[in-house]
Amino acid sequence: MIARRKNRVVNPPEHCPLGQCLSIIGGAWTPNIIWYLSSQSRRFSELKDDLQGISPKVLTQRLRKLENEGIVNRKVMPTSPPTVEYSLSELGKELKPAIEAIVAVGEKLKKIKTAEAILGA
Amino acid sequence: MIARRKNRVVNPPEHCPLGQCLSIIGGAWTPNIIWYLSSQSRRFSELKDDLQGISPKVLTQRLRKLENEGIVNRKVMPTSPPTVEYSLSELGKELKPAIEAIVAVGEKLKKIKTAEAILGA
DNA sequence: CTTTGTAGTATCCAGTTGGTAACCACATAA
């Protein structure tokens, strides 16, 4: 029988910022929405075209949630018919380094996988 | 009627590294598992204690998946009963900057939310 | 008068996820 090691690792900082942040960028399409908005503001139907395959329901859901969390600004333009401009808020822009770090890792992973595929591993 | 803007935003790099990476760190408990393993190697039951509330089923699922993806190393020790050491692979360590960036954002979010709570916003 | 584009809603449904609980063989400690 083996003595159980008792040393606890440092806990993830209280009430886990990991979960905090991942609950925002988690969910299908969400990171992509943030990605598109990070370079410029976009209208609803523009986003729908950018994110090929997303249903209007899900796009609305995501945008509403991001708006409630203060990540995204929603601005109705007085055109006819009214158009709606979505953009990243200042808070939303804080997400960019995280997204970029994730993208960077994703690219490394892709390289490794393609290398493996070529080597037939 | 409004002319649809035609300018397309830069696409997320092909076959989206975002999704690539998020499919790895996504899923309940996964980021936390990586967090714990990032500071030292841990045994199955140690992780189970670290991640209070995780069921053995899910822990196994996560570890198996991470192992298949080459993020985590699994090493059976010749003790009695056999113990199993999990650790981050070199590839797994590449995830750390991304996790740290996410944690950083999570902390900012938390500060903002607590500030809002105090101000009664 | 019909069509088009706007920004969504409403409804239904299938698939996935994650949780609970029970169970396993084995060896050792009490």
Add this chain to the structure above:
DNA sequence: TTATGTGGTTACCAACTGGATACTACAAAG
């Protein structure tokens, strides 16, 4: 002899997720 710890596995199930589809009101263009 019985209990304990090891690292899981299995079956079941409720909840959540996201996709497909159809639908809306309104105004303007043709």
